[in-house]
Amino acid sequence: MKMKLLIIEDEKITRISLSNTLAAEGFEVFSAGDGEEGLAIFSREMPDIVITDLRLPKISGMEILERVITLKADCRVILITAYATVETAVRALKTGAYDYLTKPFSPEELLSILRKIKQFNIVLEENKELKKRINLLENRTIIGNSPAMKKLSELISQIAQNDSTVLIEGESGTGKELVARALHQHGPRRNEPFIVVSCSSIPDTLLESELFGHEKGAFTGAVNRHTGYFERANKGTLFIDDIDDIPLLMQVKLLRVIQERELTRVGGSDNVKIDVRIIAATKVNLKKKVELREFRDDLYYRLNIIPVRIPPLRERKDDLPILIKHFFGKYGSEKKFELLNEEILKRMIEYNWPGNVRELENIVQRIIALSFLGTPDFTLIEFPGQSVRYSPAPDSEVNYPPFEEYILQKEKEIIDWALKKSEDNISRAAKLLGIPRTTLTSKLNKFLC
Ligand SMILES: Nc1ncnc2c1ncn2[C@@H]1O[C@H](COP(=O)(O)OP(=O)(O)OP(=O)(O)O)[C@@H](O)[C@H]1O
Ligand SMILES: [Mg+2]
Structure with a gap:
């Protein structure tokens, strides 16, 4: 499909010659001799690109830019100015102009900007298409119309917004990770990393350095500095899966990090500040583990700020x-x-x-x-x-x-x-x-x- 382009220029010769060049380049071209007419055409046609002179009768190029951006945020606006001062150019770019040209300019200069826009739009379209396909493949919607699942969905939307620690309890395969991802996706940290660490898949001896990282030479084999899961999740969410599997000694260390919001890498002495939302998951009733003294009560209370229980499918x-x-x-x-x-x-x-x-x-x-x-x-x-x-x-x-x-x-x-x-x-x-x-x-x- 042809891209729509609007030229607003009061100099007739420039307007006509630009129109011809750009139509030949494959754009669907509209043109206006002043700002008022330009905005009227804009509202009707909603073009993808606007090329406007800065100094125009009635409405100025700057005003046009502002109006256009409000009406259609992804419209590309190119300003033409005869008296380029750095300030106007900077102001225009800050307001949301895509680029600007100083008179006199060659058609080639304008065409090269337009080709870049065309290419960018192709990439943008591809990106949209790919995202759609990824979404389909990764289909992460929480499905369920039972009263329990409806309640769970409501709870998720309520608690996603704040930063409190969440403890998800559910048998294997109930959707604990899915819920954790939903909490991240619907919360303010959605554009930051979502990192998963499963405590049951890391040997006890490596757990500390995997969680908190280690400095170069911290132990035999520590050839380089290693960034732990906590640091990798910085600004985002850390999903600690199978928290019920972590040994008592590590529980103490984990408690300290969660309380202080800072950690020390293994073999290091500096305190590293961390900003992560913690979501932990357990496949067993953690409270029972606390009663059996297999899980520290202080850590349990730290984690169990917001408990989320996912009922088994048979229920x-x-x-x-x-x-x-x-x-x-x-x-x-x-x-x-x-x-x-x-x-x-x-x-x-x-x-x-x-x-x-x-x-x-x-x-x-x-x-x-x-x-x-x-x-x-x-x-x-x-x-x-x-x-x-x-x-x-x-x-x-x-x-x-x-x-x-x-x-x-x-x-x-x-x-x-x-x-x-x-x-x-x-x-x-x-x-x-x-x-x-x-x-x-x-x-x-x-x-x-
Ligand atoms: N309510 C649901 N709607 C749609 N898909 C679901 C739902 N619950 C679970 N699933 C799907 O089931 C699979 C298992 O879910 P998930 O990995 O989140 O479970 P889990 O509780 O973390 O399991 P485990 O304890 O075995 O790690 C995933 O593919 C997930 O997408
Ligand atoms: Mg899981």
């Missing part, structure tokens, strides 16, 4: 339909939602979801992968604890089914495992099983018969 089964639909959409198969039959929906509702929303997401992904081979056979979807079909009896009285059937069942199990492991990528699953892809596909087809 809010009303959320199942909307979540299932959401995950079908997230993996690009909205229409396949209709493939779900009564039987599988019933099983999904009866199931108690020990792995919560994460488990549900995995199962939907599995259903989608299976549906690439035709109408999915839902018996292939395992619900641990629910499918009791060929599980061996606990004692010696094992009652095996006929051999062929048994082997087929075992094959299903191992293929299911490989698909899960490879995130439903058939080629990778085949590789994992050490069989050609075609063999795996034919086996999957066999199951569907």
